[in-house]
Amino acid sequence: xxxxxxxxxxxxxxxxxxxxxxxxxxxxxxxxxxxxxxxxxxxxxxxxxxxxxxxxxxxxxxxxxxxxxxxxxxxxxxxxxxxxxxxxxxxxxxxxxxxxxxxxxxxxxxxxxxxxxxxxxxxxxxxxxxxxxxxxxxxxxxxxxxxxxxxxxxxxxxxxxxxxxxxxxxxxxxxxxxxxxxxxxxxxxxxxxxxxxxxxxxxxxxxxxxxxxxxxxxxxxxxxxxxxxxxx
Amino acid sequence: xxxxxxxxxxxxxxxxxxxxxxxxxxxxxxxxxxxxxxxxxxxxxxxxxxxxxxxxxxxxxxxxxxxxxxxxxxxxxxxxxxxxxxxxxxxxxxxxxxxxxxxxxxxxxxxxxxxxxxxxxxxxxxxxxxxxxxxxxxxxxxxxxxxxxxxxxxxxxxxxx
Numbered sequence: 001x002x003x004x005x006x007x008x009x010x011x012x013x014x015x016x017x018x019x020x021x022x023x024x025x026x027x028x029x030x031x032x033x034x035x036x037x038x039x040x041x042x043x044x045x046x047x048x049x050x051x052x053x054x055x056x057x058x059x060x061x062x063x064x065x066x067x068x069x070x071x072x073x074x075x076x077x078x079x080x081x082x083x084x085x086x087x088x089x090x091x092x093x094x095x096x097x098x099x100x101x102x103x104x105x106x107x108x109x110x111x112x113x114x115x116x117x118x119x120x121x122x123x124x125x126x127x128x129x130x131x132x133x134x135x136x137x138x139x140x141x142x143x144x145x146x147x148x149x150x151x152x153x154x155x156x157x158x159x160x161x162x163x164x165x166x167x168x169x170x171x172x173x174x175x176x177x178x179x180x181x182x183x184x185x186x187x188x189x190x191x192x193x194x195x196x197x198x199x200x201x202x203x204x205x206x207x208x209x210x211x212x213x214x215x216x217x218x219x220x221x222x223x224x225x226x227x228x229x230x231x232x
Numbered sequence: 233x234x235x236x237x238x239x240x241x242x243x244x245x246x247x248x249x250x251x252x253x254x255x256x257x258x259x260x261x262x263x264x265x266x267x268x269x270x271x272x273x274x275x276x277x278x279x280x281x282x283x284x285x286x287x288x289x290x291x292x293x294x295x296x297x298x299x300x301x302x303x304x305x306x307x308x309x310x311x312x313x314x315x316x317x318x319x320x321x322x323x324x325x326x327x328x329x330x331x332x333x334x335x336x337x338x339x340x341x342x343x344x345x346x347x348x349x350x351x352x353x354x355x356x357x358x359x360x361x362x363x364x365x366x367x368x369x370x371x372x373x374x375x376x377x378x379x380x381x382x383x384x385x386x387x388x389x390x391x392x393x
Contacts, residue, residue: 112360130318151317152313154318155319164324
């Protein structure tokens with residue numbers, strides 16, 4: 001770019017590199033652009049002077065501001081030592097109460113999370129056993145024959161109509177934990193209803209629950225019982 | 233007894249929507265009454281009129297947004313129950329997350345993810361509280377049936393194995 005400007009204009013190319021953009025597109029020959037340059041410099045020098053002027057003004061303005069900042073910091077330090085001991089105790093008491101409230105909130109939230117994780121993810125929760133038993137029911141040919149292909153399962157109905165709670169009983173027999181579950185299945189096409197009874201026993205070696213029996217009571221007129229699994 | 237014989241799911245949506253609107257309207261009404269009372273000029277008449285105006289304007293808005301949340305949540309919940317075929321706490325948590333995501337859809341994908349996380353966590357907490365309550369209520373009645381024998385529907389156990 002400097003080469004195209006011609007030798008006479010080299011002296012001012014430093015100032016004018018910004019003004020170059022102001023000139024827009026389309027530079028003609030080197031002499032033509034130099035002519036255009038000659039009109040630009042006064043404007044450029046004025047703007048340059050203005051920018052330097054404002055910078056200097058800014059530097060001057062910063063100093064008294066800086067001084068006042070130092071003064072205000074010192075005043076704050078002096079004021080702090082005058083806070084009485086009673087106010088400190090009150091503030092400490094307030095902070096302590098807030099701390100206790102935060103702790104209680106975290107404790108309650110953590111407890112709720114623990115309950116829901118245990119319910120959903122641990123293999124010994126009634127919900128998990130209900131899910132496994134439902135899968136076994138769905139893949140049993142006799143059940144499919146009675147209820148149809150799509151089977152839905154649900155538990156006890158609560159007041160609002162949500163049927164998520166599966167009724168279960170835990171008891172100890174011969175030193176081992178047993179759990180009995182009862183849930184309902186329904187064929188969506190045939191409309192038949194059935195009650196599934198599951199019992200699981202704790203296996204001490206693996207620590208998980210193993211199925212003892214699963215059977216289904218079908219609500220037809222001659223009551224029918226389909227045994228899915230019997231491991232007694 | 234008729235309400236136990238019918239399917240809860242489609243009717244549950246209307247139930248939840250209405251219940252959420254009532255909760256939002258009553259809660260919003262109380263809150264706006266106090267706020268309108270305090271933000272009015274001095275004088276009991278002015279204050280009462282101010283709180284009444286605030287209730288009339290703001291409480292239905294809050295009720296409406298609660299109703300949208302409740303209705304959408306119940307719709308997604310019922311759809312999941314229909315799809316999966318079983319009723320689970322997982323349905324509620326996923327429904328909460330999806331509701332949060334859908335209601336923040338105007339603010340872009342990142343806001344949707346954040347809103348979904350909040351909705352899911354909130355519903356997980358509510359489910360945990362519900363489970364705790366049912367467990368607590370069931371331990372109030374310690375006398376269950378004495379179960380020492382297997383039920384009569386099963387045949388006697390096979391002697392081999």
